[in-house]
Amino acid sequence: MTTARILDPDVLAGLGGLSVRVQTVVEGVQAGLHRSPFRGSSSEFAEHKEYSSGDELRTIDWKLYGRTDRYFVKQFHEETNLAAWMIVDLSASMNFGGPLTKYDYAAVLAGSLTYLLAGQVDAAGLSLARADKPALFPARTGPVHMAHLIDALQEGVPQGEADLARATDMVGEKMRRRGLVYLLSDLLVDREALLAAINRLRSRKAEVVVLHVLTPEELTFPYREAARFADPETDAELPADPETVREAYTRALREFIDGWRDACLERGVRYHLVDTSRPPERVLREALGRA
Amino acid sequence: MSGFSFLNPLLLAGLALAALPVLIHLFDRRRLPRQPLPTLRFLLQVNEQVKRRVRLRDALLLLARVLVVSLLVLLVAHPLLRAPGGVAADTGPRSVLFVLDASFGMRYRLDGETLFELARQRLAGEVGQMRPGEEAALLVCDDQWRLLTDGFESGDVALRRAAEVAPSDTPPRWQPCLEGALSVIGKARNPVRQIRLLTNLAAVGWKDAALPTAPESTQVDLSVVDVAGRELPNHAVTGVNLRHGYGPVGEQWTVTVTAENFSTEAGSSALRLRTEDGAGLGEGFVDWKGPGAAEKALDIAAPKTEYAAGRALLDADPLPDDDERPFQFYFGRPLRVLVVDGAPGTLARDSESYFLETALRPGPIQSSVDPRVLTRSNLTPEDLKDVDVLALLNVAALPAETLALIERFVNAGGGLLLTMGDHVRGEAYERLAPLMPGRFRTLRDLRAPGIEPATLKSFPPRHPLFQNLSLGNLSSAAFSVYVQLQQAAADATVLLELSDGSPVLVERRLGAGRILWFASTLDAEWNNLPYRPFYLPLMQQIVRYLGGTLRAPVGRSFLPRTPVEISAGLVVEGPDGARSTVEAGGVFARTDRAGRYRVRTRDDQRRPDLDFLIVRDAAASDLTRVDPQVLREELDEAGYGGTVIQAGGEGDDAVDPVLPLLALLGLVMLGEARLARRRA
Numbered sequence: 001m002t003t004a005r006i007l008d009p010d011v012l013a014g015l016g017g018l019s020v021r022v023q024t025v026v027e028g029v030q031a032g033l034h035r036s037p038f039r040g041s042s043s044e045f046a047e048h049k050e051y052s053s054g055d056e057l058r059t060i061d062w063k064l065y066g067r068t069d070r071y072f073v074k075q076f077h078e079e080t081n082l083a084a085w086m087i088v089d090l091s092a093s094m095n096f097g098g099p100l101t102k103y104d105y106a107a108v109l110a111g112s113l114t115y116l117l118a119g120q121v122d123a124a125g126l127s128l129a130r131a132d133k134p135a136l137f138p139a140r141t142g143p144v145h146m147a148h149l150i151d152a153l154q155e156g157v158p159q160g161e162a163d164l165a166r167a168t169d170m171v172g173e174k175m176r177r178r179g180l181v182y183l184l185s186d187l188l189v190d191r192e193a194l195l196a197a198i199n200r201l202r203s204r205k206a207e208v209v210v211l212h213v214l215t216p217e218e219l220t221f222p223y224r225e226a227a228r229f230a231d232p233e234t235d236a237e238l239p240a241d242p243e244t245v246r247e248a249y250t251r252a253l254r255e256f257i258d259g260w261r262d263a264c265l266e267r268g269v270r271y272h273l274v275d276t277s278r279p280p281e282r283v284l285r286e287a288l289g290r291a
Numbered sequence: 292m293s294g295f296s297f298l299n300p301l302l303l304a305g306l307a308l309a310a311l312p313v314l315i316h317l318f319d320r321r322r323l324p325r326q327p328l329p330t331l332r333f334l335l336q337v338n339e340q341v342k343r344r345v346r347l348r349d350a351l352l353l354l355a356r357v358l359v360v361s362l363l364v365l366l367v368a369h370p371l372l373r374a375p376g377g378v379a380a381d382t383g384p385r386s387v388l389f390v391l392d393a394s395f396g397m398r399y400r401l402d403g404e405t406l407f408e409l410a411r412q413r414l415a416g417e418v419g420q421m422r423p424g425e426e427a428a429l430l431v432c433d434d435q436w437r438l439l440t441d442g443f444e445s446g447d448v449a450l451r452r453a454a455e456v457a458p459s460d461t462p463p464r465w466q467p468c469l470e471g472a473l474s475v476i477g478k479a480r481n482p483v484r485q486i487r488l489l490t491n492l493a494a495v496g497w498k499d500a501a502l503p504t505a506p507e508s509t510q511v512d513l514s515v516v517d518v519a520g521r522e523l524p525n526h527a528v529t530g531v532n533l534r535h536g537y538g539p540v541g542e543q544w545t546v547t548v549t550a551e552n553f554s555t556e557a558g559s560s561a562l563r564l565r566t567e568d569g570a571g572l573g574e575g576f577v578d579w580k581g582p583g584a585a586e587k588a589l590d591i592a593a594p595k596t597e598y599a600a601g602r603a604l605l606d607a608d609p610l611p612d613d614d615e616r617p618f619q620f621y622f623g624r625p626l627r628v629l630v631v632d633g634a635p636g637t638l639a640r641d642s643e644s645y646f647l648e649t650a651l652r653p654g655p656i657q658s659s660v661d662p663r664v665l666t667r668s669n670l671t672p673e674d675l676k677d678v679d680v681l682a683l684l685n686v687a688a689l690p691a692e693t694l695a696l697i698e699r700f701v702n703a704g705g706g707l708l709l710t711m712g713d714h715v716r717g718e719a720y721e722r723l724a725p726l727m728p729g730r731f732r733t734l735r736d737l738r739a740p741g742i743e744p745a746t747l748k749s750f751p752p753r754h755p756l757f758q759n760l761s762l763g764n765l766s767s768a769a770f771s772v773y774v775q776l777q778q779a780a781a782d783a784t785v786l787l788e789l790s791d792g793s794p795v796l797v798e799r800r801l802g803a804g805r806i807l808w809f810a811s812t813l814d815a816e817w818n819n820l821p822y823r824p825f826y827l828p829l830m831q832q833i834v835r836y837l838g839g840t841l842r843a844p845v846g847r848s849f850l851p852r853t854p855v856e857i858s859a860g861l862v863v864e865g866p867d868g869a870r871s872t873v874e875a876g877g878v879f880a881r882t883d884r885a886g887r888y889r890v891r892t893r894d895d896q897r898r899p900d901l902d903f904l905i906v907r908d909a910a911a912s913d914l915t916r917v918d919p920q921v922l923r924e925e926l927d928e929a930g931y932g933g934t935v936i937q938a939g940g941e942g943d944d945a946v947d948p949v950l951p952l953l954a955l956l957g958l959v960m961l962g963e964a965r966l967a968r969r970r971a
Contacts, residue, residue: 092329093329094329096327096328096329102329186329188329188330188332214330217328218328218329218330223326225324226323227323227324227325227326228323228324228325228326229326229327229328229331229334230325230326230327230328230331231327231328231329231331231332232327232329233329234331236331236335237325238331238334238335238338239323240334240338241345244345245334245337245338248336248337249330249333249334249337251337252333252336252337253330253333256333
């Protein structure tokens, strides 16, 4: 059985618990990776630099001095662990789609990222954005923490509205150094507030990746029969004939997506449109820049 | 009185159906399934853009659908822009006697509806205009009249009764009907009394009719409503005659069909003869140069079955029921003939029996006679078993037992043909005496030179033996030798004589049987009869006469409603399949419908020989119309205050807006289809 077949969303939906799904996805991702996408702690040599006043004497390369009769100091990559955060939208709108809802799909992605980070002894943190105070799990390493995060993702129930901007701000406050933030949401939120929060995150030198999760139903509006279309968050309803409104709807949605893509580009944020009908393995590879 | 009225006002209740599209629209809205959609905000944005356009289109679509339903209901209700002339008088409450023409011609179809249906619609329209306090009665007329309501009742009752009747198979006769109408209207309660006669104006109903004079005591308004409003060209099969005969291929029937054209125009039609099962019997063509009857004779081979039935058909016209007419034959079972040759020759053709056998079963051609030849004369009871006719040809003296056997055979109903010859002499003749029609006188021989042979003289044409038989030139048959009788027996009948007055064919009854005595031979030895063209049919006819199965078309024909005599206890099956047992008294009276009536015994055995036909009077098919102006004058002369109202024409104030409504309906449906397509 090929990985691609295993990762088909239909198949994935039948796999049961999130933990199993995550492992399945990660196996698929690792099968396609040549090296770790993360920079971990290391003491790798980087380059030589001519000694200048103030440099530490212990960094002078004496062997090179013997050959060149000049003082050079060795420079190394900073020795540090990566702290990566996942902010997952837990609003009611994420409870849509099938066989995996948008939230299920985002949870698979977030869980898979957590799994990959743990494998490289990098710290992973999680924030579940809800209407009230978000559930925040600080960035830590270790398998126990990873299991804890996966449990939290599994137990998350999308409902009501979600304050994604607040969750983002809280992650920013918790970050002690530069970090990587994955924002998994359908972005059906207060756009201006969220963009402001991203700006603040960026000002802390955080690298931000937006995974914009939408279902094929939302993307293509494939309905044939007239229906009362209802917003699960606001309960607003609108009877409409799909044939009549499809063209205008898809045009408006395209503008919405393009707006977010442009806004992310302007802020140096990587943006990925995630179609929940696609295999999550491929989406992850694209998000990790290893497609 | 002017304004809108409807032929079927009750159907206007159907306008409630116009609410159907609205209800469906509302119901559909209410029942729309709920579909979650997180991105609803984009739908809300675009909805504002398209909502107005969609709402307008939906409203137009709804309006179009309501209009379609309403127009359909209006069309079914059949609106009239003005009331049919004079019905809704402005005077006091009326008593209206509706007289519905239920004669055969009302089955004529115009635009898919019979005139009778049109008359009923007209009746419904007029009943719909009756006001409270007014009353109606319904009289149905063809050649008789029947009051279908219990005196005067509400118009609705008259309508219901009208729905229960159908046109009959008889022509109209208005004089007795109008007399009946006057007696009924005399019992009306309201001072204003109207008779509305709904008819196709067929002139035959008014022919020789003296309109009963209107009563002087009360004013009766008699209006004749012409529901056809136009000429009604029609052709019909009005007669079928069958004649049995012999043609080049043996027995045949000549079917002579009378087809009448009741139109003023020339016309033509194919004519087909079909069996009861639809198989073709013959085809021809009928041509009319104008109104009148044309006769067409078609020869058809005689079927070999005992009973056969068929139909003569013309091309169907708007009155198809009279474009066909049934006919039927009954032949009886094949005849078994035992030929005893008293002087057989060495070669077959030298034998007398050869000539008779060949005449009875002429080679490959069709015959329903089955001859068998014996050359011995000592017959046994076994020989005569199942034999219908015994032919003794030139038989010498018969043994006494055989003679007694033959006497018993004839007495029991058998037929005997007795011919003379050189073997029948002295003792032989004496022995045959009990069977002979007279005493022997002499054997006359004219074969000497210079003597003219005797020839056949005329025959009694009314005798059943010679009916349907064409003998042509009888005098060409020359007899050289023949037996002369002293005197014919008292119970004997001479059927054929020779030119010298000698009987040559004599009939005698014996018990239940018949004997035919022939004074000469049936071969060419004593006469040239076998070489005459009529030899074959004469022999066949003689044998059938003796066997009691002379062919005559059965199917006694009667006009509708004629009581038919038939044995009590038999079962008669009408054209509609309904069976009735003939009551004691032996008369079957349920002969209303034209068609074939089949007879069975109580134990369901067919008796096709008793079948009979009920056929329409040709007058029933004559739809030539009476001149409305003449009729109007006659009504005036008889003292009626009414008129002749022609549907859609002179005298009818009603304007039929059906066509414009149809056009409007078409336009609205086109618009609806266009809007619906856009919506899709």
